Amino acid sequence: MLQLVTDRFATPDGSSPSCDTSNRKYCGGTWNGIVTKLDYIQNMGFDAVWISPIVANVEGETAYGEAFHGYWTQDINSLNSHFGTADDLKALASALHDRKMYLMVDVVINHMAAATNPPNYGGFSPFNTQSDFHNECFIQATDYDNNQTAVEQCWLGDQNLPLADINTEDDNIVNTYNTWISSLVQNYTVDGVRIDTVKHIRKDFWPGFAKAAGVYTIGEVLDNSTAYVGPYTQVLDAVLDYPNWFTLTSAFSTSSGNISALVATVESSQSAYKNSDFYVGSFLENHDQPRFQSLTQDQALIKNAMTWPFVQDGVPILYYGQEQGYTGGADPANREALWLSGYEEDKPLVTHVKTLNAARKAAASANSNFYSTAVKILSSTPNSMAVSKPPMLALLSNKGSSSSPEWTVASAGFSPNEQLVDVLTCSSVTADSNGGITVQGSGGMPQVLMPISALSKSGTVCPK
Numbered sequence: 001m002l003q004l005v006t007d008r009f010a011t012p013d014g015s016s017p018s019c020d021t022s023n024r025k026y027c028g029g030t031w032n033g034i035v036t037k038l039d040y041i042q043n044m045g046f047d048a049v050w051i052s053p054i055v056a057n058v059e060g061e062t063a064y065g066e067a068f069h070g071y072w073t074q075d076i077n078s079l080n081s082h083f084g085t086a087d088d089l090k091a092l093a094s095a096l097h098d099r100k101m102y103l104m105v106d107v108v109i110n111h112m113a114a115a116t117n118p119p120n121y122g123g124f125s126p127f128n129t130q131s132d133f134h135n136e137c138f139i140q141a142t143d144y145d146n147n148q149t150a151v152e153q154c155w156l157g158d159q160n161l162p163l164a165d166i167n168t169e170d171d172n173i174v175n176t177y178n179t180w181i182s183s184l185v186q187n188y189t190v191d192g193v194r195i196d197t198v199k200h201i202r203k204d205f206w207p208g209f210a211k212a213a214g215v216y217t218i219g220e221v222l223d224n225s226t227a228y229v230g231p232y233t234q235v236l237d238a239v240l241d242y243p244n245w246f247t248l249t250s251a252f253s254t255s256s257g258n259i260s261a262l263v264a265t266v267e268s269s270q271s272a273y274k275n276s277d278f279y280v281g282s283f284l285e286n287h288d289q290p291r292f293q294s295l296t297q298d299q300a301l302i303k304n305a306m307t308w309p310f311v312q313d314g315v316p317i318l319y320y321g322q323e324q325g326y327t328g329g330a331d332p333a334n335r336e337a338l339w340l341s342g343y344e345e346d347k348p349l350v351t352h353v354k355t356l357n358a359a360r361k362a363a364a365s366a367n368s369n370f371y372s373t374a375v376k377i378l379s380s381t382p383n384s385m386a387v388s389k390p391p392m393l394a395l396l397s398n399k400g401s402s403s404s405p406e407w408t409v410a411s412a413g414f415s416p417n418e419q420l421v422d423v424l425t426c427s428s429v430t431a432d433s434n435g436g437i438t439v440q441g442s443g444g445m446p447q448v449l450m451p452i453s454a455l456s457k458s459g460t461v462c463p464k
């Protein structure tokens with residue numbers, strides 16, 4: 001799946017207006033713009049697109065700029081006109097469906113945003129009286145560790161831009177939301193819903209909401225602990241795998257990162273998450289965190305880290321712009337306009353993503369249970385790992401581009417002496433007489449090994 005920021009992905013007429021992220025203003029991307037770039041997305045091998053929230057937001061300048069990201073809801077029953085009309089959104093959905101691709105929409109349930117404090121409640125719709133909201137109290141940093149009630153019932157945001165917390169304990173509000181999500185999904189033929197701020201609403205709100213949505217639901221629970229995040233996989237189809245993101249980022253952003261800590265998160269998520277963790281969203285970047293390439297410019301570290309979401313359990317999610325080498329730091333710098341890249345398709349990281357998606361498809365056609373086969377870490381050290389998800393064996397390292405990493409796996413599950421290919425370079429490797437491997441890499445690059453026999457079925461990965 002590709003995650004994009006609607007305002008920053010593509011303009012409808014192909015123009016390339018300047019877009020200074022630090023200004024936090026609308027830059028001109030629209031739903032019609034996305035339609036013109038579906039080849040770009042599909043050529044990378046993605047079959048789903050996650051777009052920004054679609055509803056009407058705070059208008060004009062606020063203490064934190066304009067609502068170009070779409071998270072500052074004012075009216076859940078109107079669309080954000082900066083992104084287009086209802087017909088434009090429907091046209092995006094059908095253009096995707098014509099290509100057998102899916103549309104995932106982001107939704108914010110927890111709050112409405114106001115440019116003043118106290119908010120002008122009458123300006124919200126349909127929750128337009130103070131009693132539709134919890135009493136004002138801002139969530140404190142310490143609440144996250146020891147006061148879940150405050151996390152659920154106090155407010156995000158601050159005095160400059162309060163995110164007024166909706167009273168989701170009220171049955172009328174619950175019903176309104178359930179009816180709303182059900183018609184939103186139907187009106188726009190949406191295939192999946194990304195839900196914002198899930199940990200800020202009581203868990204037992206979510207099953208009814210997910211049922212009303214009737215499509216794949218994936219929740220944002222921003223926390224580094226699998227024990228905290230795990231229970232949310234019981235109330236929604238999936239979560240964005242934030243615990244994994246924390247250890248992934250620190251494992252690969254320097255050559256002194258700790259891959260063993262990433263291994264520990266994988267193993268704990270496999271038991272803490274429902275259905276092991278096959279439905280979680282696995283990501284290296286998103287719109288809230290500094291881009292990975294703001295942490296390191298080492299191409300080997302970048303390629304190793306980018307490989308991970310594609311070789312582990314779950315649904316790989318690429319945040320637009322990573323493939324073009326974007327380096328923006330913390331919000332708002334990480335929301336660059338993609339048109340400024342020229343959408344070049346022959347860049348190394350675009351090719352990397354294309355290859356990884358193609359390898360997954362080849363793996364799934366060779367093993368019909370590929371997606372639901374749990375990854376096994378066959379060997380790991382603080383600096384390297386061998387990750388098996390048959391028929392794929394990924395070899396990763398964080399030693400960086402001046403290193404020649406080595407991996408030895410006594411029994412990798414291949415047939416004795418089987419012919420393998422590193423799909424990232426198309427070079428061949430032969431399994432030993434026990435089906436194990438000993439591989440010396442170069443330039444710190446990762447390898448993704450697959451049997452030649454598995455590749456021949458798909459014909460799209462590596463020339464034979």
Ligand code: ABC
Pocket residue numbers: 064069071072108144156157161196197198199220222223224225287288331332
């Ligand atoms: C704007 C400006 C920013 C400015 C900020 C004050 O205001 O752009 O530059 O700093 C939207 C916009 C943002 C905007 C915000 C606020 O609204 O996109 O640009 O920031 O107006 C979701 C979305 C996010 C969205 C919102 C609001 C929510 O993905 O894009 O933001 O609708 C919390 C929420 C999480 C939320 C996130 C932004 O804030 O839980 O849902 N994201 C701890 C807490 C987390 C908390 C996080 C915030 O701090 O536990 O719950 O996230 O920084 C780990 C711990 C974690 C801990 C981290 C920091 O450390 O395990 O628990 O997270 O070790």
Ligand code: CA
Pocket residue numbers: 110151152153154165166200201
């Ligand atoms: Ca809440």
